[in-house]
Amino acid sequence: MKQYKYFFIIIALFYNFLNAQDLPKNAFNFMHLVFPNFKINNISLEDDIYKVTLENEAIISFNGYGDWIKIDSSFEPIPQEVLPKKNS
Numbered sequence: 001m002k003q004y005k006y007f008f009i010i011i012a013l014f015y016n017f018l019n020a021q022d023l024p025k026n027a028f029n030f031m032h033l034v035f036p037n038f039k040i041n042n043i044s045l046e047d048d049i050y051k052v053t054l055e056n057e058a059i060i061s062f063n064g065y066g067d068w069i070k071i072d073s074s075f076e077p078i079p080q081e082v083l084p085k086k087n088s
Contacts, residue, residue: 026066
């Protein structure tokens with residue numbers, strides 16, 4: 001049973017040590033361009049999906065290449081520059 005305890009502690013520590021520099025380059029650049037004024041509270045990685053939680057509780061999900069796949073924000077509007085341009 002102790003082995004499992006240590007395993008989960010190591011996993012928890014791993015998740016806490018991810019920072020912005022650990023993101024794929026595209027994701028890192030996206031965060032600096034689109035959300036430059038928001039502090040990152042947490043970054044997690046699971047099944048090659050990075051989830052970045054900001055101080056305003058918005059969550060941005062990126063694939064392993066750093067392309068955003070989902071933005072979940074209940075309190076702040078999603079920046080217009082990330083939305084696809086309308087075809088004329």
